Amino acid sequence: MKAAIFHQPGQPHSFEEVDIDQPQGREVLVRTAACGVCHSDASVAEGKVPVPTPMILGHEPAGIVEAVGADVTELKPGDHVIARLGLYCGRCPHCLSGHPNRCNNRAAMQRRPGQRPRMLYRGNQITGVTGDGAGFAEKMLTHEHGFVKIPDDVPLEAAALVGCAVVTGVGAVLNTAKVEPGATVAVFGAGGIGLSAIQGARLAGARRIIAVDVNESKLAAARRFGATHTVDASSGDPVEAIRKLSGGDGVDYAFEAIGLKQTAEQCIASLTVGGVATIIGMMGAGQKIEIDAMSLMAEKRVQGCLMGSVRFPIDAPRYIEFYRQGRLLLDEMVTRRIRLEQLDDAFAAINRGEVLRSVIMFQ
Ligand SMILES: NC(=O)c1ccc[n+]([C@@H]2O[C@H](COP(=O)([O-])OP(=O)(O)OC[C@H]3O[C@@H](n4cnc5c(N)ncnc54)[C@H](O)[C@@H]3O)[C@@H](O)[C@H]2O)c1
Ligand SMILES: [Zn+2]
Ligand SMILES: [Zn+2]
Known part of the structure; x- marks a missing residue:
């Protein structure tokens, strides 16, 4: 072969x-x-x-x-x-x-x-x-x-x-973070993984889904896939924009689907009190990220994510059924x-x- x-x-x-x-x-x-x-x-x-x-x-x-x-x-x-x-x-x-x-x-x-x-x-x-x-x-x-x-x-x-894209992005939302209906969500990066996370947030019933990217065509795609709001990170501080769009102090759940130190730190900074950041993006070997230690006093949590915590024989057929119903693009x-x-x-x-x-x- x-x-x-x-x-x-x-x-x-x-x-x-x-x-x-x-x-x-x-x-x-x-x-x-x-x-x-x-x-x-x-x-x-x-x-x-x-x-x-x-x-x-x-x-x-x-x-x-x-x-x-x-x-x-x-x-x-x-x-x-x-x-x-x-x-x-x-x-x-x-x-x-x-x-x-x-x-x-x-x-x-x-x-x-x-x-x-x-x-x-x-x-x-x-x-x-x-x-x-x-x-x-x-x-x-x-x-x-x-x-x-x-x-x-x-x-x-x-x-x-x-x-990969779907089990990781949808799974990050449904399995790893367990987003509940009515929550506010930000997704950094609207490539294959981020668009899948946006769809996962839509399936979970999130109330606001804020997509962040630097590419206007990706943000347009994000709106088609379920984002309720978009933020162009090439024209200003996305953390500030997310705070404004989520009622003042940040989102309940944020996902990083890019793989950069800067956006991982922005992802954590965009959380409200008690919020959960899920870092999906793969950074280079040895890369460190910094968090403001006081954010821990606000019960903010940061977690990693390996393939959307997938249980392959359970999740893959579910996602295919969503696709056949027109609920997963x-x-x-x-x-x-x-x-x-x-x-x-x-x-x-x-x-x-x-x-x-x-x-x-x-x-
Ligand atoms: N944790 C896991 O198990 C797992 C699984 C699969 C992929 N990944 C990782 O997830 C990440 C995303 O993968 P993908 O295939 O969707 O990548 P992609 O390149 O398709 O998407 C990345 C998106 O990020 C945007 N972007 C780049 N810099 C940005 C910035 N500074 N601010 C905002 N947006 C920015 C790009 O415009 C692009 O739309 C990668 O790091 C990949 O290695 C991790
Ligand atoms: Zn992959
Ligand atoms: Zn085993």
Whole structure:
């Protein structure tokens, strides 16, 4: 199969043959149909987060099952699936206490040392960015926990977005922060993750949803996706604007979906007393953020968020049902369809703010 090979930060990808094995045991082999291009992949490609190389990036795919191992019971060839390539074992304390996104027993779902690796590149083992399969490749082979079946009539390019943008953004609101009806919400950043958080806030029944971005086209999109107010952070202090729009002293819930120290600090500063800031954005390794210690006396809270605290087999089908009911906009988020070979252009387009989401189409 063909895959995009990430060699070094700053170097363009090469597009080469990778040898992928047949599924064994509980493994599933999926032909990738579509894969969204997330800012996290762009950050890895830029070297902000060091990873072993060579590697295959891409963690927002959907596809069709091609073959299953002998012990797979819930999937069969021909099934349409979304992939969530950060796996959960289902047996460790994190999984058993309802936090499968925190699973620290992922080795249990890998092949054992001495077994043939799932993927070979120029004769050596290669893995995807999550340690498993990867979306920037024509096929994915991983443990069955990495896939959730969806109805055949859901377009796979829309479904792909659920694997990262939607589970992260909607999940940050519904699972991580647990926003309640009537709350006030600010979302910093209106890219794929921020627009999903805005939709999550709409689904949660938030009374005011304030979107903050520096790009007018993103703010226009935010209004279409459910923002009740928008703030252009390129023309003034967004914290001041949020205070004014939320009745004087800030919002109940704020979300950072950009990945910058400055906006993470603005996110925390935009809270009212007792408010909760959820930092979704991925900052470079080693980056520190500062908070005003007195804000802790006002019972303000700051929390991190890993993939929207996703419980993949529970949340992904729910989000697909919202989509089929017209309550979660996914088609509107796909603003560019590209070929695998255009991956580096897609990363550049993210940095130029040109796209809501680029999706690589494989057929
Ligand atoms: N925590 C997680 O599990 C998780 C999962 C997925 C993505 N992420 C991270 O979430 C972040 C968002 O990802 P994305 O794919 O939506 O990115 P994106 O590039 O599509 O969106 C970012 C948005 O931020 C806006 N922006 C940039 N600088 C700004 C500023 N100073 N003030 C206001 N707005 C500004 C951009 O115009 C853009 O619309 C990234 O850091 C990504 O790595 C985290
Ligand atoms: Zn992502
Ligand atoms: Zn686990």
